[in-house]
Amino acid sequence: MTHHSPARASTLDVLESEGIHIIREAAGGARRPVLLFSGGKDSVVVLHLAAKAFWPGRVPFNLLHVDTGYNFDEVLDFRDRTVARLGLRLTVARVQDYIDDGRLRERPDGTRNPLQTIPLLDAIAGHGYDVVFGGARRDEEKARAKERVVSLRDEFGQWDPRQQRPELWNLYNARHLPGQHVRVFPLSNWTELDVWRYIARERIELPSLYFAHEREVLRRDGMWLAPHHSVRARAGEAAVARRVRYRTVGDASCTGAVESDAATLEQIIAEVASTRLTERGATRADDRLSEAAMEDRKKVGYF
C-alpha cells in the first residue's frame, strides 16, 4: 500500500508553525528575552504563539509595554487582565515619567508615538534584554518589508538597512555583541487578513474597540479621532457620534478609527478582505508625516 500524507497544511498552519519556530529559536539562544506587549492585536497573536511554543510551561520571559500615557483605557485593562491570566510579569516604561522629569518634551503636534523610542531603549538596556520580540509585519509598511525576521540593533537601537545580515533558510542568526540586541518578529510573513483569520480560528480575545461600536469622534486630516485628553477639538471640529472600530490600536493621539458596522470577527474578516485602504494609511497619522516616516523612526530605534 502507499502511505498517504497528512492533509496539506493551510496557510495559517504554516504561519503558526513558522512563528512558533522563530520564537523557540530566538528564545533558545537568548540570555534575557522580552516580549513587547501592548494589548494590540498583533502583540496578542505573538503572545498566543509564545504560549503555544512553551506549552505546557508558562511563557518563560517578561512582557514589556511602552505606555505613551495616551493609550486607550480599555486596551490597558485588557493588557493587564491578559498578563494576569497567563501568570506573567509585565514591565511598563512610561513616556509620562520622561516628560515629567524633563528627559523628553511634548511635540508641537501633540502626538507621543515617536517619544516611545527612548523609554524603550532605556528599558532594554536597563533590564539587559538581548532578544526583544515584537508583532511587526512586513506587509504593514515598505520599510518593514525589508526588515529581517531577526533584526540586529546597535547601542542606539538603530536599524541599518545596508548592514542587514542575509537571512537564509530558517536559520536565524541572533548573535550580537554586548550592548547590541536583536528585535525578533515572528509575524513577519503574516498579512492583516492572516492575523484576523487566525484570531477567529483560535478564538483569541481582543480589546473591545476592535469591534464596531458607537463612539464620539471628530474628523481631522481625513481620520476619525476619538476625543481624549490628548485630542481636543480644535476650532471648526465638532465631535459627532459614529459607528466605528479600530483597525490598529496605538496611541489615542494618532490612531484613527474607521467607520464600520463589523461587530464580529466574521464581519471584520469580510471587511478587511474587501478594503481598498492599507491598514496604516487608514489609521495612522504618524505614518502620514512623510513618505519615509517609518524608515526614519526605525533608524533611531523604533519598533
Added chain:
Amino acid sequence: MTTTTTTSTEPDAPAPSLLRFATAGSVDDGKSTLVGRLLHDTKSILADAYESVERASRSRGAETVDLALLTDGLRAEREQGITIDVAYRYFSTPRRTFILADCPGHVQYTRNAITGASTADALVVLVDARYGVVEQTRRHLAVAALLRVPHVIVAVNKIDLLDFAAGPFETIARRVRSHAEALGLPDVVAVPVSALHGDNVAVRSERTPWYEGPTVLEALETAPSVDEAAVAGAGGGAGAGGVGSAGDVAGAGEGLEASAGADARAGWRFPVQLVLRPQDAAIAPEFREYRGYAGQVAEGTVRVGDAVVVQPSGSRTTIAAIDTADGPLREAGAGRSVAVRLADDVDVARGDLLSSVDDAAPAARRFHAHVAWLAERPLRVRDRVLVQHGSAVVQAMVASIDGVLDIALPGGTLDSSIRAGHELLLNDIGVVELQLAQPLAVEDYGRHRRTGAFVLVDPQDGATLAAGTARAQAPGSASDAYVRI
C-alpha cells in the same frame, strides 16, 4: 450535522496553500515592473498605495503609472535609484497565497538571490528579450541549481519591443533549457512576457497566439510547494544522505541499506530547538514532571511509535508522544512545530537532531560543501568560523578550498564549472572542506534541503558570512550522483 455525500458533489474547497517564491533579475530587465504588474493584476494594491505611486510617477514626469515604484522601498534607495535589499511582498489569488522575496539585481546580487532563493519553492528569473541569456541569468540559474529550488520560471520580458515575435523567444527558451538541463534543474518553464503591458503575467496575451504555455501567475499557482513535493517523493525510499567521510563517523553509521521499495516510508528529521521541562512553571500540576523536545519537523512525517536515533550521540529510542498546545497528535508532517516525548531517558539537548533510524545520517567532523561567500573580507584556508546548522552552533576551521564556481563558463554543470581557487571573495561560490570541533549530522543538501543547509558565522562579531550546502563528495570523485543534481 453530517454531510450528505453523493459521488458527484464537489469536495470542500481546500484552504489555500502557501507558495514562497523569489524573483531575480539583472539591472533594467524590468523585474520591478513585473512584480508591480503581478501585484496590480491580482488586485493586491490598495487604493492609497496606488495613489501614492501615481503621485510619485507624476512628480517624476512619467505619463503612465510606473508600477516599478510599488516595490521601491526605502528613501535611501529612491535617492540613489537602486534597490538595496530583499523585500518581501504578500498577495493571494483564490487558489493560493504567495510570499514573494523580491531580490534586487545590482549590489550584492548573489547575496540577495541566495537569500531569496533559500526559502523559495519557485524562482522567477527575468531575462530581457533583446539580450537573451546573459551572465547574470546563468548566475541565477546556478543559484537555483545550487539551492535546489524545485521550480524555475524564466520570464522573457519586453517581447513588446520585439513585436511579440515567436522566433527570438524560442531561441532564448532553447538556450535557457539547455543551460538548465546541464545544471540539472528539474522544472524550468520560459514565458514570453511584457511586464509593462501585462502580457502573460497574470492575463493571457492575445498578442502571443503562438505561445501555449502558462502565464507567470498560472505557473506559480500550479507549482507544487515544497511540502507537496516532499510528499510526492515519499515513496522513493531515499538512501542514506550522510556527507562525512567514513573515517570521521562519530555516531552510528547504519542506514546505508535503507529500503528502496516503492512503499518504503521516507525518513524524517527533527532538529531539537528546546528541551521543555516546565517544573514550577508548568501551567497545571500534572505537567510538573513533563519532559519534551520542541522543534519543527524538517522533513518527512514523524509518527508515535517510530524508532529514533539521536545525533550526534547515536542513542536510540522511540517516539512516545507528539504534543502541541492544542492536544496530542499521532503524526506530524514537515513544517509542523511540535514537541515530542521519547520512550527512554536518553540525553537530548538543543541542537541535537532526531532522525528515523532507517536512514539516519551519521554525524561527522569533516564535510565538503558549496559555500556562497557573502562577506566583504575573503575566506581563506585555516580561517575559523562558526557553523550554524539547525539550532546547533559549532566551531569550525576551513580545511581546504577546492575551487570556485566560474559562472562565465556557459553550458557547464555546477562541477565542470569549477576552476582552481584558494580564496573566496564576495559573491563567490566555492567548494570548501570544513573541519568541525564537534560532530554534526550535516547531510547531503541534494537529498535533504533542511538538514543539508547551514550558515557560516563570524565568531567575533556574529555576522552571517556565508550560505552553505553540504555535498556528498568532493568534485572529481568517482560517483557523480550529486553532480548531476
